[in-house]
Structure formats: C-alpha cells, structure tokens
Amino acid sequence: MSALHLAWRTIRRYRAQTLLAIAGVAVIGALLFDMLLLSRGLLLSFADLLARAGYDVRIVGGGGMTLRMPIPDSRAIAEAVGGLPEVEKVALVRILPARLARPGEAQSASVALVGASGMTAGVWTIVQGADLDGASTEACPLIVGRSLAARLHIAPGDAVRVNAEQAGVASALPAVTCRVAGVGRFAFAAAGDDIVATTLDALHRASGEARDGDADLILVASRPEAGSAAAVAAIQRARPGLAAYSNDEVLEQFNRNGFAYFRQISLVLSSLTMVFAFLLVATLLTVSVNQRLGEIAALRAIGIARRRVAAMLLWESALLVGAGGLLALPLGELLALGLDRILRQMPALPEQLHFFVFEPRALVIHAAVLVVTALAAAAYPVWVTARMPIAATLRREIVG
C-alpha cells in the first residue's frame, strides 16, 4: 500500500474536486503548451522554409537581407562561387514586376515574376502539371501561383502573355508568350501575392535584360561535408565584401529582431499560466488537506510516517497535474491550430509560415514546468501536515 496507491484512492474518492482540478490544469496547461509552441514557432517555421529551398547560403546585394538590391556582376560571381570546393551548386534568382494576361484578353494581372537559374525545388510546390525542368524544351515555361491560376482560369498547357517591367517602369518591349507548365504553391508567398516563376533566361527575354544581367539573390548549396559556415567563409575569402549569409545567420538575425516580440509575449504568458496552475492546484490541495486534517492527524497518531503522508500529498498533486498536463496536449494542439489560422491572416506573411510549431523540446519543457508546478503546489499542504501538532489537531477535530 504505497503512497501512490493512497493518493490514487484519495483523488478517486473526491471525484468532483478531482475533475475540476484536472479540467483546470488541462486548460491552463493547454495555454502553457501553446505559449511554448509560439515561443519558437516562427523561428522553426522560417527555418523550415529556408531549408526547404535546398540552399543553405544566400548572397545578397548591398541592401542586406531585408532590402533587396541587385548584385552587380552576378553571373561571374555565381561561376566563381560554383567553382569553390565547399560549394555544391549555385542558383541565380531575379525578381521583376510583370503583367500577365491570357492571349487575346485585354485584362492583365500584376505579378512578381521570379526567374531562377538551376533547380529551385522547395521554393515552390507543384500542385498541378509539371515543374520547370519537365518543360525544358519550352522557350518560356511558367509556374503560376495557385490563387492567380484560379482567378484567371489558367491551367497547365495554357499560353499566357508576360510583359516584364524594369523597376516599376512600363516596358516598351512586346509581351512574350509563355506556356504554363504547372500550378504551384510558393513557400514565401503571402496570401494575396501573385507570383509566377520561370527560368532566368526566359525572364531576361521577357524583360529585355542582358543575359548576364544582375540577379537579386544568389542561392548557394554547400557540400554536406563542408557545411554552410565553411562555404560562407570560402565565399568571403574568394570575394571579399560580398554579403553572404548562412541560413543559420539569417535565422539568428530574424530571431534577434523580428521574432523577439513573440518570444517575450510567450515568456510572460507562460509564466502567468504556470502561476495560475500553481495557485489552482495549491488551493485545491490545501482545501482538501484542511478537510482531512482529522484523518491525517489520526494517520500520524497510529504511526504512519510523516514522509509517507508527505509522499501521498505529493502524489496527489502529481496525479492531478499529470492528468491535466496530458489532457492539455491535445487541447493545446487544437487551440494552436485555431490561433495559428487567425494569426496567419496577418498581411504580408508567407502563407506557409506558422506561428505554432511542435517540437519535442516544447514537450520536455511542458513536462518539466508541470513537474515543478506539482511540487510547488504540494509544498504548502505538505508543510502543513509535516508541522501538524497531532494531539491538538485530534482534539480540535473531536471538539469541532
């Protein structure tokens, strides 16, 4: 007849109290769990988006990571970087504003035209038709964003007219006819963004830019045995002054600036939820102990050791918090899905960026916080029973 057994029988006896405590801990625990998912959710989601592209180093123009500026002499840089032993592959990316229309139709849509050299699987996901490499014989193959394709009733195989613009200035060049290879979801596209992707050569043709024109971004994949840090170092050695960043550095920069608010909010809210859980369980246990003072004093009088009574109360606390904590996980997951859907409606956020992302670390912290809460909540009732004057308590209980 262990302390755990006694605790289990006690919480089963006081069912209404137990159910209330478990429900309370489950709700509070769900909030705590969500705050833990939120604290690093954006960072993890952003890291996933970056990693999905298959490139772990970015070379950008003079504006740094946040302000996009063309990189002069991009082709030569790409060739030089591609020749480094630490580098596996290089892709050039150019983004221009453009207008897109069906042949024969006057109405056109403003789009962001992305031209990419090399394969960029991961930046977009094909949901219908084929990828650019599956249409390599086409002079101007296109991947059209899902919402744009739906709005203009465009399907793979359709011909469209693309008229690229230079820095917001309407082009005098005639529109280029392209063929839609596939419809896709763009990883970094916000909900209202209309994006169209094609090869870099096709973009140059549509815009009239020189074939060795500037790129806005050079994506570099390091060799696995070298790693991104070594690739960045090699690039900077080969081309001093070039702004090259590994994905880790990009994440670190966003973590320091863009995502700090969420971390702070989640820290404050998770601390508060922990205090609520502590107060709830401590109150219920204290009330429960006060109701059972006579029983507990009698237990002590018949020789049940103080540590066993304390262990029984600790187990009661652990069972209440443990059961509530377990229920908090599915509840928190449901709540996170709802909150994520709401937060993702914020404008200009990539559609595939999530605020609440599960990671095992969150589960470990959730469990650790609940263990601490259970111990802290039991501390006062344990102290009360440990310090209880047996004779005086028995006398009070009889007289009362």
Place this chain on the structure above:
Amino acid sequence: MDIVRANDVSRIFPMPAGPVAALRRVSLTIGSGEHVAITGPSGCGKSTLLHLLGAVDAPTDGAIVFEGRDLASLSEPERARLRLTRIGFVFQRFFLLPMLTAAENIELPQAEAGAAPAARRSRTRELLAYVGLTERADHLPSQLSGGEMQRAAIARALANRPALLLADEPTGELDEATSGTIADLFDRVNADGTAILVVTHNPSLASRASRRLAMRSGQLVA
C-alpha cells in the same frame, strides 16, 4: 512489567489569555495486561494524558517512559515507529480512511511496519473475524454502521500486535447497545493479553476496567 509510566508529568498549553495547565504533576503506571479506565468531566485532562502516554504529545514537565525508554530521548521518526508497533489508538470518531475498505484500513499500519503482503492479508482476515467483520471486509467506512466502523478501528489498532491499546471516548458516538458490544470487544482484547487504557464518560464502559481512575482539573484523584 510496566509498559508505560508517567512521572510527575504536567502539560501546559500557551493560550492568548494566558497559559492553561491541562495536566498537573500526574504520575501513572500501566502494567502489562492491565485494563485501566479514566473518567472525569470534559476538559479535566483525560485526553491530554492519553496523548502523552501514546507519544503524540510531549509533557511540559516530567517524563514518560515507555517500555523502559524515555520518550523525550526519541526522535519523531522513532516515536512514530513506537506508535506504529507498540501502541494501538482508538478514536471517538473512528478516523478510518474513507477511501479504503475495512480490510485495507486494517492492512495500512501493517504495510507501514513492513509486513509482507501475504502476512498482512492473513493477519487482516484474522482480525476481521476477531471483530466480527468478515462479511464487511470490502466495504468502505461510509457503508458501515458506527459500531462496525469502531470495530474496524479496533482491528486496525491491533494490527501490529501492540502492547498497549489507548482508547479515547471509544463509545462517544455510539448508542448504548453498540457501546456494550464495543465494551465486550475491549474485554476480549484485554483477556488476550493487550493492556488497555480507556478514557471515557461512559460509566458502563469504565466499569469493565480492572482499575478505575478519576481526573479533576488536570490531576488524578482516585
């Protein structure tokens, strides 16, 4: 042979209105196999004396010697062990654990004393039969009558074969007929060799004792 001896014990409770002397220089010895009853009006110090003899409270002055050991020299875990193995307690309000069955309540002190599960079950069956509760073994206290609860409490007190059974108003919550049953049971326990000290208002219960003492204002008067 003496089981417990109180030497000139006093117990003073500090109160906001000033200290209250519940016991004043009381001396008492209970020998092996004795059946002692203490009677007296409420608040005269009967329960306080019982608590001191049962090692749940300590005297302000004087000494309690249990089986040759001065209780003041024992640590709290040692006193708890003494209560567990050498003393049985029976309370007015029974104080059975409400979430355990009658059998489990009787098993609890045995488990605490480290008895093996098979030995515990065997002893529990024996005690349930002894107090006439075999059929009620799996009932919760809330499913038992007052008399049955008190019999289960007596069985619990006897679980570890104590040398001394201390009973504080054991019939205080029971009707006359049931009190008689409990008194019979005490007689049987005593006849089987366990010393009993019973503190009671019940003259009928007190009359069963081989030695009857009276208390007034914190002192033994007879």
